[in-house]
Each structure stands twice: as C-alpha cells, then as structure tokens.
Amino acid sequence: MASAAFSADANDFLYQWDSSRDYNPAPQLGAITAPLLAINAADDERNPPETGVMERELKRLPNARLLLIPASEETRGHGATGMAKFWAKDLGAWRAGVPRRAAGGN
Secondary structure, rough: OOOOOOOOOOOHHHHHHHOOOOOHHHHHHHOOOEEEEEEEEOOOOOOHHHHOOOOOHHOOOOOOEEEEEOOOOOOOHHHHHHHHOOHHHHHHHHHHHHOOOOOOOO
C-alpha cells in the first residue's frame, strides 16, 4: 500500500469544503414533498445533533424522518454516515414503507 501513488488533487478536497461554506438549503426545504430519510450520527462533529438544526428543519418537510446513529466505539463521527452497517437495516425498513408512485405520476 505504501508504494501506491497518490493520484488525487488536494485542491479537489479544498473545493469541496469551500463550495459548502455558504450553502444554506433552509429557504427551499419546504418545497420538498418526497419521502426523505435524513441520516446523522450522534457523534457527528460537522453536524452535531445537539444544535437541534436537523430536527427543527425536518419539521418543515411533511414526509421527513431522522435516523440518528447512536455513538459507539465503532462510529467515527461524521464518517459513520458513510458506513452502511449503521443504517442499512433501517433504510430497508424505511424504503419498504415508502408508497410507490403510480405509473405516469409525478
């Protein structure tokens, strides 16, 4: 592994962070009517649940649900949302309860 060449551009990482610096989805959240499952981790350092922002904003969406991954020795803060073992079962159950759209429907 140590001999593998690093081929990523560090500027890509910087661009990703900078592009979200002033992004504010709040003004348009009420327009979302599709079923939505928001996933966050209790130990998320970037989007800490203690702020209450996620719960407050999700109340504006009629079909939203929050899945909060409990903090544990296995979670990795914000990175836990990228680990399917923490949410795959819940996602499957949530998807099973999402109504199917009629053919040709919007």
